[in-house]
Amino acid sequence: MSQKSAGPEILKMIELIAKLPGLGPRSARRAALHLLKRKDQLLLPLADALAEAGSRIERCRTCGNFDTLQPCAVCQSDGRDNSVICVVEDVPDLWALERASAFRGRYHVLGGVLSPLDGVEPEDLTIGMLIDRLKGGEVREVIFALSATLDGQITVDYVKDQIEDQGLEVQTTRLAQGVPHGGELDHLDEGTLAAAMRSRR
Amino acid sequence: MSQKSAGPEILKMIELIAKLPGLGPRSARRAALHLLKRKDQLLLPLADALAEAGSRIERCRTCGNFDTLQPCAVCQSDGRDNSVICVVEDVPDLWALERASAFRGRYHVLGGVLSPLDGVEPEDLTIGMLIDRLKGGEVREVIFALSATLDGQITVDYVKDQIEDQGLEVQTTRLAQGVPHGGELDHLDEGTLAAAMRSRR
Numbered sequence: 001m002s003q004k005s006a007g008p009e010i011l012k013m014i015e016l017i018a019k020l021p022g023l024g025p026r027s028a029r030r031a032a033l034h035l036l037k038r039k040d041q042l043l044l045p046l047a048d049a050l051a052e053a054g055s056r057i058e059r060c061r062t063c064g065n066f067d068t069l070q071p072c073a074v075c076q077s078d079g080r081d082n083s084v085i086c087v088v089e090d091v092p093d094l095w096a097l098e099r100a101s102a103f104r105g106r107y108h109v110l111g112g113v114l115s116p117l118d119g120v121e122p123e124d125l126t127i128g129m130l131i132d133r134l135k136g137g138e139v140r141e142v143i144f145a146l147s148a149t150l151d152g153q154i155t156v157d158y159v160k161d162q163i164e165d166q167g168l169e170v171q172t173t174r175l176a177q178g179v180p181h182g183g184e185l186d187h188l189d190e191g192t193l194a195a196a197m198r199s200r201r
Numbered sequence: 202m203s204q205k206s207a208g209p210e211i212l213k214m215i216e217l218i219a220k221l222p223g224l225g226p227r228s229a230r231r232a233a234l235h236l237l238k239r240k241d242q243l244l245l246p247l248a249d250a251l252a253e254a255g256s257r258i259e260r261c262r263t264c265g266n267f268d269t270l271q272p273c274a275v276c277q278s279d280g281r282d283n284s285v286i287c288v289v290e291d292v293p294d295l296w297a298l299e300r301a302s303a304f305r306g307r308y309h310v311l312g313g314v315l316s317p318l319d320g321v322e323p324e325d326l327t328i329g330m331l332i333d334r335l336k337g338g339e340v341r342e343v344i345f346a347l348s349a350t351l352d353g354q355i356t357v358d359y360v361k362d363q364i365e366d367q368g369l370e371v372q373t374t375r376l377a378q379g380v381p382h383g384g385e386l387d388h389l390d391e392g393t394l395a396a397a398m399r400s401r402r
Contacts, residue, residue, distance in 0.1 A: 051248040
């Protein structure tokens with residue numbers, strides 16, 4: 001929209017909203033209009049929340065989580081098991097595991113998985129930070145909770161190699177693969193079924 | 202997410218983003234993370250743009266458009282035809298017509314269409330404002346550019362009745378219905394084809 005019907009302030013807002021994942025120009029225009037119609041209930045509170053988040057939230061320098069605390073609330077929390085670190089790809093995975101209350105150790109956010117095709121190299125991830133944490137000597141187990149994809153598997157293998165190269169006495173495990181809770185067998189892909197069959201108990 | 206893994210600032214941001222049209226809790230979490238990872242390039246500029254929009258943009262009290270000017274840039278613009286008003290449902294429709302450079306008169310944003318099912322009554326729309334504009338006597342034609350739906354048709358009929366009840370000498374027209382530019386016939390619905398056939402020239 002280059003014409004005068006929408007002023008520069010609206011165009012700027014639409015342009016920035018369109019950079020969010022899953023939103024294109026059309027949905028950004030819809031979102032902008034939705035915000036303008038709800039100025040006091042939504043637009044101004046969102047502006048405040050973003051400014052607040054932008055000024056106060058930072059990466060935890062220990063685990064890579066986002067928080068206003070440094071180190072983050074998970075790293076600071078008492079009563080979590082310091083001998084186990086769960087390695088996740090990104091922060092939403094950490095949130096998902098916390099929602100499931102599935103884990104009471106510490107986390108490490110890699111920031112992605114190795115991907116030769118997408119140009120993600122080891123130095124793009126926080127693998128060095130993880131090795132440094134393991135050198136502290138307190139950690140007995142590293143659980144890899146990465147995507148069950150080829151890139152995820154390559155990443156697990158690479159990090160395991162790094163741990164062995166450093167001569168660290170750390171056990172490495174990974175999440176079980178199998179039938180999801182409530183999953184119907186005939187809707188599952190063959191890879192999942194084969195993995196579930198291999199890991200039967 | 203009620204647990205301590207994500208702080209209240211992040212939760213607040215996610216909650217507000219999730220209120221945008223087309224975004225649910227999951228995509229709001231993705232968007233929030235995307236913003237946090239691009240703090241200087243995206244999060245803070247968006248916060249500023251929203252605050253700026255919230256403080257400066259308002260409804261044009263003449264036509265219902267959003268702008269920082271009062272009346273809006275379209276209403277203020279010289280060289281537009283004051284004798285024609287194009288009635289649209291909402292601001293994006295105005296933007297779309299301006300993008301098409303299809304119209305050089307003035308606009309009137311109704312704010313929706315009448316919808317008995319959704320509880321949209323005449324007083325929820327800016328029909329009164331439109332009638333007041335027509336009473337000025339300068340307008341010779343009102344073009345209805347509303348959705349080609351039942352609700353759109355009901356709205357056109359209602360506004361036309363109001364214009365007639367006021368004894369206003371204003372011609373009313375509506376956008377032509379037909380085959381869209383580049384539209385392939387066998388992908389068009391029967392209603393469109395029938396309308397295109399009826400209005401053939």
